[in-house]
Amino acid sequence: MYRRFLLFCLAGSLAALPGCTWFQPREWPLSGTIEAVELPVVAEVGGLLTAVKVDDGAVVKKGQVLAEIDKRSYQASVREAEAVLAQAQARLEEAQAGSRDSTIRRGIAAVDQADAAIRLAEARQKQAEAGLNRAKELVDQVASQLEGAKQTLAYQENRLREAARLYERGAIAKQEYEAKQEAVNQARTQVNQLAAQLEVARSQYAAAREDVAAAVAQTGTAQAQRAGAQAELDQLKEGSTDYAIRALLAARDQAQARLEQARLQLEKAVITAPEDGVVLRSSVTQGEVAKPGATLFTMRKGDHLELKVYIPEAELGRVRPGETVGIQVDAYPGETFRGVISAVADKAEFTPKNVQTPDERTKLVFAVTIRISEGLDKLKPGMPADVLLPGKEDAQ
Template identity: 65%
Template sequence: MRRLLFSLLIFILLMALSGCTWLQSKETALSGTIEADEWPIVAEVGGLVTKVAAEEGTHVAKGQLLAQIDPRLYEHQVAEAKALLDQATAKWEEAKAGSRDASIQKGIAAVQQAEANLQVSKARKKQADAGISRAQEQLEQVRAQWRGAEQTLAFQQNRLQEATALFEKGAISKKDLETQQEAVSQARTQVAQLAAQAASAEAQYESAKGEAAAAVAQTETASAQQTGAVADLDLLQEGSTGYAIRALLAAQQQAQAKLDQAELQLEKTKITAPADGVLLRSSVTEGEVAKVGANLFAMMKADKLKLKVYIPEAGLNRVSKGQQVGIQVDAYPGETFVGTITHIAEKAEFTPKNVQTPDERTKLVFAVTITITEGLDKLKAGMPADVLLPDEGGEE
């Protein structure tokens, strides 16, 4: 009897083990990390940061104040522009009514001051042009180094592919293979570092161009003021004409444009959120001097999350652009969220180190990008996630 029971128990265990294969899910999971598209927030004007009003990780609304740049200089510029507008208006009105001889000496002084301002502006423009040349030279140098590093990476990847084939045939040792894998890793790190340097050099180049543009605008303004001062003096000495009055009207309109520009610059001292989203990173502290073009914050839009996974060539028939897939995360066990495949890489690459085991890293895979369309209120950037794909039979 005991022998019969023992045999029955063995039979049940064998059936259970074989049943596991029958009951396996027909879905295969690929792993990745949820990412968010970063939206840089840069300083459009420079100055001392007097207030930082938002912290990393907080939700922000469109138009919400993130930081404040000291507005005093820009307030003075607005006041100066208002005074210039009042002056231009008064001169225009005076020219229509006729000028007074007592104003001639004041007109001469205005011409001399305008000449001095024009010379200062030209010197600033010359300095700004030199800054552009230096920044452009540095940018081209870094880009050349970056291209060289990318070529080195491609060379090392080809060598790794050859080393992998030799290792599988037993022609080289595992240590030789690992040495080549490390060479690829170092080349990839060099490419990333030079890419970051290129981005920084490009930002400096854009900042230099901004300085040059401001210098050009200042020179044009100073030149216009000098021309206006000479015209005013001519009016005072010779009397107003219809053409002269129209010139003064144009000067008044130019002064109004300068006031509008000054008020816009003052408004830019308030760094605000361009859209609803989450503040991912803050690169500025209170008391720091922000430069034009400097990245102050990085944020992500609240409704933009994506996930990148890597699939072997043999599995490409299981994915297609526009296909909906299931997404699971450890934070919400038992829940499956929905995403849509929006991009499939055209070129194969070696599996990134942070995705698979050392053996798997030597395989060629294709990157698949998935835009998350469901669960945006629960899923967060940085979460590890599994993507469920149908088996080759197409069943889920």
């Protein structure tokens, strides 16, 4: 009986050793913070908000109407432009009646078609440039917020160091010291969230620059085609078209461009959701006057939550894109949500500064991005989370 007791004690002591692998769990956690992509919804035209159709937290679909700006002035501009175009077209047709053969009419149609292509390309270019400006404003805004958050974090860290010295001397209560620690944690979370937002905003800005370059190239192509069509028309009309016809053609084209611009402004009076998602914040109420460029709503993609963790270089072989992992949060103890590894960084980096111990911060790690596929109705941006990766024996 005594020998059995000694063997039992020995087995328990071995299991408690830090290096013992007999009872090593098949999963072990990495920690990170859940993140989401925020999308600003910006007013492209100004005016009185006659309707705000969604509240904070509303689930919306792409193209769903979020708000409406008073359309009356824009509708009047469209009617006026339509009347001017009709008048210009009538004058042109009157001048052309009886003096244009079928060949010349086909040449005029080709020029008109080329003009339409130019206007469409220019409209797309303006839209792309507006998107680039909005993306640049968003980058500047988030960068400014991030700088402020870093200053706040530095301030809270200084206060925590002072509180630590006072707490060691017994000059302040433990509760006050812990409050300083919590303030530092909150400031650090804010810095991390803003850094992630800045990365997304910079990606959107780069994409917007590419859109502008493509739109400029398209405009140049359309203008070249128009020049060719005009050259052919000039050759056909040589000796048979006076300056009056040319002036009427130009007047008709100008009226058409004004009509298209008026219609575009009218369309922008209806504010719609750019993506499926959730309205995080509404910055306006019905009856306010919206200014062009003002952010009316901030959205989050409804099906897009991500979690970024950092894995040591020696353990890199245990993660692969497409693998399923488990995710746990303190808010739902006992529940494990699934996620899929969407990306593994190609380049190593030093552990981010928000890791607690200086020793850990000096290690080389790889960033692992996980797209959350389960629990989207429960998990929220900003939640700390643990990622459960398969144990070493599972990765072999």
